[in-house]
Amino acid sequence: MATMTVSLPDPMKEWIEAQIKKGEYASASDYVRDLVRRDRARRGQELTIEELRQLVADARASGIGTRSVDDLFAEAERMVGARGRLRE
Template sequence: MATMTVSLPDPMKEWIEAQIAKGEYASASDYVRDLVRRDRARRDQELTIEELRQIVADSRASGTGNRSVDEVFAEAERIAAARGLIRE
């Protein structure tokens, strides 16, 4: 396993030490590894600019919809919840 040295402001260092003291993490390394795993999982769920542009283009090409704003937002919430971005 590789070693990496990171400099943190005192409040951040104290925060990590508090999480370790609570028993949530075994060490600062354990805490940082968890942050990296969570960040990678979150980024894996993000859409790229190209994907967003394609969604907009598809939407424009499909013409005027017949769903209400409430229906559109309900669907958006279902999609976000399925991706773990919000809780239902």
């Protein structure tokens, strides 16, 4: 395993130490590894600009929708709820 030295402002260092004292993490290295894993997972879920442009183009090409705003919001809430369950 490689070693890396990182300089942090005192408030950040104190934050990490507090997380360790709470028992959230075993060490500062454990905390940083968790941050890196979470960031990698988050970035893996991001869409590229081209993917977003394609989604907009597809939406425009599909024409005017027939579903109500209430139906659309209900579907969005179901999707968000499903994503939350997948992360747990």
